[in-house]
Amino acid sequence: MNAKTPFPKQGRPWSEVKSDIATLRDDGIALSTRNQLMNGINLGEGKLHNIVQEAYNMYFHGNGVSAGMDPLFAQMQSDLLAWAVDLLNGGTEGLGHFTGGGSESIFLAIHAAREWARDNLPNAKEPYEIVMPRTGHAAFDKAAHYQGLKIVRIPAREDFRADVDAMNDAVTANTIMIVGSAPNWGFGRIDPIGDLASVAERHGLWMHVDCCVGGYLLPFLERLGEDIPPFDFRHEAVCSISADLHKHAYAAKPASTVMYRSKDYQKYHHVGVKISDWQCPPYVTEGTSGSRPAAAVVAAWAAFSVMGEDGYVDLNRRCLEVKKRLVDGIEAIEDFKVLPNQSLLVPFRSETLNMLNIYGGLVERGYFPWGTFDPMYVHPSAEMVDPEIVDRFLEELAEIGKGVREGTITAAALAAYAADL
Template identity: 35%
Template sequence: MTTPHPLPIQGTPWPELERELADAAKNDVAWRRGRAPMFIHYAGDDVLDVAKQAYEMYFSENGLGLRAFGSLQKFESEVVAMGLDLLHGGDGTRGAMTTGGTESIMLAVKAARDHAREQRGIDPGSARIVLPYSAHPAFDKAAHFLGLTTVRIPLRADFTADPVAMAAAITPDTVLMVGSAPAYPHGVMDPIGEIAGAASAHGIWMHVDACVGGYIAPFAQKLGLPVAPFDFAVPGVTSISADLHKYGYAAKGASTLFFRDAEHFRHMGYAFDRWPRGQYYTHTLVGTRAGGAIAAAWAVMRYLGEAGYLRITERILATRRALEAGLAPLGLHALGRPELSILAYGSPAHDIAALSRGLMTRGWLVGNVTAPPGIHMMLNLTHEPVVGEYVRDVAAALADAPAAGAEPVIARY
């Protein structure tokens, strides 16, 4: 039973609430000290301040009402235009903001389903999505909500998607194929060109999940890294999800979903008029949208500009390389070939569950990879100053004998 906690009869003054709010966080993960390997995308206090101030200025405005709030319409269309420019969107490409990666993916699945029903006569009840084993669970969540079936295909030895096996899994009911740029578990880029090639040969919608990479991979490419093309530059890519609240460094509640053309974009929205209030239309899954999240994304993109994103990208990539270099002498190596900001590492020679426990007891929140056993980190600037400390704690944790019979650590989120 939940503890009874009625709404207080009398209100509480703000100073007391402020104290309580601060106090409530005392046992939260110390993310500012780099202890959170996920959930946070910190790019400096100056960036946070811009996001907070822009958010506050549009705190009450509602992204559902773009007719009422021309300001938000302008911000959203400029954010979309900047995102499309980064992802090689040419004439005719379209897009919109959503509240996060899961919503972007949900709407991409919905659009692919409705497009296949209209163009190919595929019954949604038998429609299938072919995706790599490493794709984000948001696709299965979307399939569950929308009545589709997913078919997850095993990865290659380097943990990238296997385009040949994916092509072999295509059936007449396949409405969507997926590749990640990069996939969350190992941080590796899938072979987008080959997956898109197989999809377009069969007239199938291909979605690139660039929720993690959408706003960092373009800058890695501009820095001269050999990140393979993954966006609209690749023929056959139909839609792309890219999260602003990850490596766009925007306030949480901001992602983008892009489409190759207006015909595909059309299937993102939903219209209804069989109620007494006339026509209702949204291009998003949610109705009301935080105006603050839209304004903050616009402000952060304008504040940083290409130069700012390049500087942050360079520092995050250097942090990942420093971690890899520090862990290698301990016999711990990257799983696959990480190219961006995610490092998953492990070794068959080490008890990863024991290492995870050792890190947790030293105050580090640990995210685990299960296939193969490994430790997962999605890096940001909070990790930059703690690489040495982290590596020393890994060494100390490895030196500890594993506690006999202890339960393996499974990260949940």
């Protein structure tokens, strides 16, 4: 398919169009079966995926903008959000909102913090500053840019966790927010949230925890006995949390949540338009979107409902088995080492082989170049895929390692892929 193809004068038969889509899905890099460990899509297991898809289709046409006018939908959304707050230890005071993804959740938390600062930090001058580790997600930079704030990124420690002292030192009179990730993207490491919350508390600032990856993963890893330090509202100074349902809750995109410790913080979330300001009823939306897929709420509710705590614990137990299979397999290959972490990512690198060439070999074999660039890690994710997919990945990785060592595999495929972007 060529992006320059003109708008069709006449429609084509659905069978033909459908076959184009099937080709895109099966032969493209994003959804191909072989790429399932490296595509950044959390599908959960087949059974759950089918249920989520069915639930989504049952409410396919629903428009979430009118939640307030649709009491049954509003109830479903509020149940879902109450469950979410509960999972992250928000107690009876915590309040959540449904959003279209981690970036929107972060955008809204920054917005609430800015409005809160205007009321509560009279000495801070705009542009306000947000102090965060360099390992925090790029969505913060976008949200800050749109809303006129300044991001101050502080290099993380060698273990890829936030450098609390350096972040404390970076606080100025204009800082309003401290951010930590649980865990960060790419390395899967959890920042010292308790220590960062103490920094926020000491300076009287808003503390946000980005749990986009961990929000619906860490609670279950904790229950499985993994070593997960408290990362959520259990820390008194945590004001807001972003947590994505479309990651490890295995809901359908677009689905995320932004949560606030209490009404004292949540009251800064909304931007409303009163009836006196325009010709229609008062207009208050859940997040930045107006019309939005109500089906995403229904599908997330379905995922939570069919899984329950036990279902997620069991699924994660099996994901951890896949992770172990990957870790053991990768470390059995000469030169590769995995970075231990508290997520389902399996970041690995070689200190001796050129990582660009390793990426080149992966791209040549149909995998996404999925990983970090500074420093270079490749990070497959422990998904519930057929064991053959894991074994094939490990076999191909061993081949790639050998090819790079012997000079027969280069970064050419990666360069060609990048040139096409």
